[in-house]
Amino acid sequence: MNCSVRYSGRGDTTLDKYDRVVIIKNDGAVSVHSGDGIKPLNYMGPKAVFKDTHEGDERVMIFDSARENLKITVHQLYEEITWEVGDEEPGLQRDGTEADLQEWLSQNIEQVGNLEFVNREHPTSAGPVDIYARDKETGDDVLIEVKRVASSSAVYQIRRYLEGHENSAHGMIVALDVRPRTRKLADKHGITWVEIDKPKPAEERVETTSVEGEC
Amino acid sequence: MNCSVRYSGRGDTTLDKYDRVVIIKNDGAVSVHSGDGIKPLNYMGPKAVFKDTHEGDERVMIFDSARENLKITVHQLYEEITWEVGDEEPGLQRDGTEADLQEWLSQNIEQVGNLEFVNREHPTSAGPVDIYARDKETGDDVLIEVKRVASSSAVYQIRRYLEGHENSAHGMIVALDVRPRTRKLADKHGITWVEIDKPKPAEERVETTSVEGEC
C-alpha cells in the first residue's frame, strides 16, 4: 500500500508517503515494512487494539495500546491478502546459547584452569555472576563471565561482579570468541580471558582445545 | 507456506515444520515470520545470496552470506506474491532521540543546575561522555550522561567516564525517566540524577538561552 505513518509512545516517529507492506498478525502485532532490510520501519506490539476509520476519503488504521499509538494513513491500497497461520507454532530452537555454554562449563571447569566449580548464577550485590569457582592451588575465588562473543562490556560486567562479591576474587572471561580489543582491555584490568571451542552436543563430545590470555 | 528452517552462523537454530510467511526483499534480506509477534523467527541480512534448489521433490531455498547460511525447506507453498516497492523510501524520522536531548541540554544546561556548558561528546579514556560541564560555584568538572530512560547501566557508564576523565569530576544523569532502582544506585555512588520533561521540537520552542564560553 501507499501510506504515511505516525507513531507516538516510547518515542515519536514520522514516515512520509511511500509504498510499503503492512503486516497485521493474529495477536494484534503490526509492522510496516519497506522494500529493504530486516527490521520494520514502524511496528506495534501484540496488545494493540485495531480501529479501522476514515479521515475524509482516506482510510486510516489506528492501533492503540496502553501508552502508545500508531496511525497509518492509507493513500492507496494495492492488494490485501489474509492467511490463516494457526497458533501452534513449535517455536525456534536455539543451540549453543550462552546458557548452554554456561551449563557445559560448569561440568568442564578444568578446561579453563585448575579450578573447582562452586556455583552457577551466583548472587553478588551487583547481580548474579555466571560462574563462581575456586582456584585449586591458591584457594582464591574466581568469578567467570561466560559469553559467546566477548566484547568490552564483558570486562565491565565482570568488574562489577568482582566489586559486589563478598570476598576479593579473580575475574575471568570464557567465550567462543574474545574480540581483539576486549583482550587488551581485559589484560589492562587484570582479567583473564579464555577462548574455547564450541562444545559439541553431549553425545558427540571427544576433546576440546583452548587458547588462553594472561595479563 | 509450510516449511522447516535451519540456520547456522552466528548461532545455530532449528525451526520445525509449520505454517509461516516468508518475505524476501529487494536487497536480499529474508525473514521468516510466524503468526505472532514483531520479530521474525529466522532471517538473513541484505547481503544474502539466494539459491533456489531441490532436495528430492521438495523445494529448498538456500541463502548464503559470508559466515552464515539459512536453509528453508518448503513442504507446501500456499501462495506466492511479488510486489514492486521501489528504492526511494524517504526513511523514518525519529523525534526526541537521545541525540536530540543531548542537543537540547547543551543549549539549556541551566535547567539541571548552576552549570556552564563546556563540551559535547567529550573524550575520556573510557570513551566519549555525552556532556562535559562546569559547576559555576565550585568550578568543578561535571560529567553528564543523557538518556531517554536511565537504568542501572547509566550509573556504571558514568562511573567509567569519571574514572577516565582527566580531572576529578562529579557525575550526573539527566533523563526523561530515571527508573526507581537507578535512583537508589545513583545515590549510593554519589551520582546526581535529574528528570526533565520532554523538550518540545525546535520550531515550537519560543526561546532558548545560550551560554557562551569566554577565553
Add this chain to the structure above:
DNA sequence: ACTTCGGTTATGGCA
C-alpha cells in the same frame, strides 16, 4: 573490517 552505541530495541526469566 572492527568497535561502539542507540533503539519505540524485543524477548524471556525471575523477584
Add this chain to the structure above:
DNA sequence: TGCCATAGCCGAAGT
C-alpha cells in the same frame, strides 16, 4: 509489574 541480561539482536556512524 519492574528489573536484568541475552540476542544469530539490527543498523548507523566513526576509525
